[in-house]
Amino acid sequence: MRQVDIFKKAGVFAENKDIARDIRLKEIIPALDKKEPIMLNFERVGSTTQSFIHALISDAIRKYGNNSLDEITFKGCNKNIQQIIKIVVEYMQDGINNGMDDKKT
Amino acid sequence: MLVHLPNSAFLGNIDYFLRNLDLTSSSDSLKITANEKWISVHPVVLSLVSSLGLKLGPGKTSCEQLTAASKHYIVRMGLLKFLAVASDISIIEHEPAGRFIPITQIQTSGELSKFITEMIPLLHLQAEQSETIGYIVSELVSNVIEHAQSEHGGIICAQYYKKSNSIRIGIADTGVGIKSTITRFHRAKTDLDAIKLALRPGITGTTWKEGGTEQNAGAGLFFIKSIANVNRDFFIIYSGNGFYKLLKKASSTKSLTLNIDPFQDRHSKIDDLPYWQGTVVGVDITLDQTREFSLLLRAIRDTYTKDVREKRKMRYKKPRFI
Numbered sequence: 001m002r003q004v005d006i007f008k009k010a011g012v013f014a015e016n017k018d019i020a021r022d023i024r025l026k027e028i029i030p031a032l033d034k035k036e037p038i039m040l041n042f043e044r045v046g047s048t049t050q051s052f053i054h055a056l057i058s059d060a061i062r063k064y065g066n067n068s069l070d071e072i073t074f075k076g077c078n079k080n081i082q083q084i085i086k087i088v089v090e091y092m093q094d095g096i097n098n099g100m101d102d103k104k105t
Numbered sequence: 106m107l108v109h110l111p112n113s114a115f116l117g118n119i120d121y122f123l124r125n126l127d128l129t130s131s132s133d134s135l136k137i138t139a140n141e142k143w144i145s146v147h148p149v150v151l152s153l154v155s156s157l158g159l160k161l162g163p164g165k166t167s168c169e170q171l172t173a174a175s176k177h178y179i180v181r182m183g184l185l186k187f188l189a190v191a192s193d194i195s196i197i198e199h200e201p202a203g204r205f206i207p208i209t210q211i212q213t214s215g216e217l218s219k220f221i222t223e224m225i226p227l228l229h230l231q232a233e234q235s236e237t238i239g240y241i242v243s244e245l246v247s248n249v250i251e252h253a254q255s256e257h258g259g260i261i262c263a264q265y266y267k268k269s270n271s272i273r274i275g276i277a278d279t280g281v282g283i284k285s286t287i288t289r290f291h292r293a294k295t296d297l298d299a300i301k302l303a304l305r306p307g308i309t310g311t312t313w314k315e316g317g318t319e320q321n322a323g324a325g326l327f328f329i330k331s332i333a334n335v336n337r338d339f340f341i342i343y344s345g346n347g348f349y350k351l352l353k354k355a356s357s358t359k360s361l362t363l364n365i366d367p368f369q370d371r372h373s374k375i376d377d378l379p380y381w382q383g384t385v386v387g388v389d390i391t392l393d394q395t396r397e398f399s400l401l402l403r404a405i406r407d408t409y410t411k412d413v414r415e416k417r418k419m420r421y422k423k424p425r426f427i
Contacts, residue, residue: 011218011222013221013225013239013243015218015221015239015240015247016214016215016217016218017247017251017320018214021320024319046236047236047239047240049240049243049247049325049328050244050324050325051243051247051321051322051324051325054317054320054322054324055319055320055321058317058319058322059319062319079399080236080398080399083399083402083403083406086406087402087410090406090409090410090413091307091409091410091413094410094417095413
């Protein structure tokens with residue numbers, strides 16, 4: 001299983017979206033392309049932002065549907081990080097089958 | 106252009122200061138005047154003045170001699186130094202620990218990360234409070250870096266107020282403004298319409314898709330407004346001619362209910378302020394009232410999820426009966 005240490009890449013406050021994008025493009029999407037499980041390790045990360053998590057995982061859910069969540073594991077998340085991940089995962093899944101991508105507002 | 110630093114300009118009464126800005130675009134110089142006796146202003150005022158002076162360039166800003174007893178505050182926050190305005194006011198330099206974050210220019214996400222890392226220890230906050238403040242700063246400055254297209258990035262400063270035990274943060278840019286960004290993919294007739302859309306989760310200036318792009322969700326401002334709302338604090342946005350102010354909730358209100366529509370919150374709005382080319386945001390966070398971040402996140406999650414599901418229902422086709 002591929003593993004990504006978020007603390008090593010983004011620090012104790014994971015907020016830099018450029019870093020999130022790099023992890024997404026270099027680790028998450030390639031893993032999902034190969035149907036390879038991937039673990040995002042949040043140990044030692046104290047907090048994050050919704051924007052960081054969105055930049056990290058939303059595209060995986062958009063491209064691969066909620067099956068992508070079978071391949072991604074989140075390790076060592078504190079309760080706030082868990083809440084933020086749940087927010088992003090929920091609104092992305094809610095959007096998958098309701099025209100989020102093909103309806104103009 | 107003329108900016109007068111008044112006796113008092115905080116988020117509760119900032120409307121008067123903004124109405125009296127002279128932002129005549131034909132002028133390529135900025136004059137700063139000030140109340141003769143006392144100057145007491147929110148950091149957002151200093152961010153606004155700094156970004157304006159920075160846009161005009163070196164040598165274009167002048168400041169009348171400051172006589173107010175509190176003039177040292179202006180110097181200590183770095184306004185005159187930032188704008189390269191000569192001053193004979195002497196101050197005793199000291200570490201800003203626990204008191205203020207001087208005027209700082211941020212142009213890249215790397216600079217933002219460094220700023221947050223350095224800011225949190227300076228403010229001497231408890232872990233829960235620093236999480237909230239760091240969150241707000243990150244989302245606000247990220248918005249500027251990604252959407253404002255400002256040559257000068259964002260100008261930010263913050264102040265801790267002992268009496269009210271609050272942190273007050275101001276950030277300003279002289280970029281394209283919210284309406285220009287939002288109307289790339291959404292309809293907004295006025296600056297105020299654009300601000301309203303920008304405050305709704307899932308609406309971003311980078312796509313017409315609800316839910317945003319792979320890099321933008323369009324939820325940052327909704328989160329910040331929500332943080333201010335549940336903590337019963339002020340929050341303002343000023344862009345173009347439009348101005349939105351989240352007013353304080355009654356202290357008896359303990360509900361964590363959030364509104365998707367910012368106009369359903371207790372607020373005031375103005376649509377004819379002097380035109381600000383860019384965006385200005387100010388927020389107060391009263392530390393005594395800071396609700397547990399996890400409770401806030403749960404409330405945001407409930408509200409956000411409900412909104413997405415309601416939008417989904419609105420798209421359901423209805424059976425046609427003849």
